[in-house]
Amino acid sequence: MHTGGKPYKCIFCPKAFSHSPALNTHQRVHTGGKLCKCSVCDKAFAFISDLKIHQVIHMGEKPYKCPLCSKAFVRSTYLDDHQRTHTGEKPYKCSLCLKAYAQSTHLRKHQRAHSLEKPHTCSVCSKTFDFLSEMKVHQRFHTGERPYKCSVCNNVFVTSSSLVCHKRKHTGEKPYKCSVCSRAFATPFSFKRHQTCHTEVKSVKKKGAKQSPKNTSVERG
Template sequence: YLQVHRRIHTGERPFECKICEVKFIKNSDLTRHKIIHTNENPFKCHICGVNFINRISLKIHKAGHIGGKLFECKICKAKYNHKSSLRDHTRIHTGEKPFECEFCKAKFTRSSNLQSHKRTHTGEKPYECDICGVKVTKKSHLTRHKKIHSRINQSDICSPSPHP
């Protein structure tokens, strides 16, 4: 239990989904997550037909249909569909930064921000372009990078070919 609790503070997520690369603190969370990649989603939204793995996910989803948000910030009244989103938001008000970099002691409100920051120290580049092989530190950087390839392909199509 203590080892799992420490992961909350270190940002360590050792259990990774082999299908979508989402990482989890506990193996049981990964096991529960894997269900989304199968057709084992017994809770169906009667409005749009989307299926969910559990009742709370369906409830949160349905709130989106009616414009309702289930979790409200007591300080500024901002509303969120997910309890974890409210928790992360609340840290703006409290100044809490529970995730600390072991290399430089920088602190972060979210473990994902800590993980991303750590790559500046380790040089790890886990995201690789399947077109040219370039590696980058953030998924958003890979998405931005891939747009270069689509622009290059467009210019190849639109540019007149040189005549010898």
């Protein structure tokens, strides 16, 4: 007989559950328990749903496509974040300084600048980080771990974003296009470096325009 009661209470927060398996799954949020392991790169997750989303990266499947450009994404939430680059929407606002951001993660990172809080410390070099995910990526430089492998040439990488940029060497994809001269680039780093060429030219032109021509007078005899 079901009474509708929730006798299984979380020891970390006020949440309660009808069944003990649900409680055990929930408590992984607090303990960091990650029992769902990827068979390809050994990355582990607290929930099977997160593991399934992660495995799409290895398959190369990106089912969520932007209707305004050619970009595609693994998660619908990534697509939502991307589309704000087209619309300019910034729904996440800081309550302290009113700065606004397109992504909630960027807002959280900004808010820690007010508190100077970096709660995650590397056990090897004591460097501190805003987010646990950032610290885990950093620790790979100590361990030498490179879990992301190119399926074409077998090169391995520390981060998934490095692998994505590397794969463009094989595909020839150049998604970063300059709005000034229409040149296209494979990585955001090379794109930003290129943009400085235009800003430097503008700076020189602006400086030259401010300089008035010298006053020369001709004496007539």
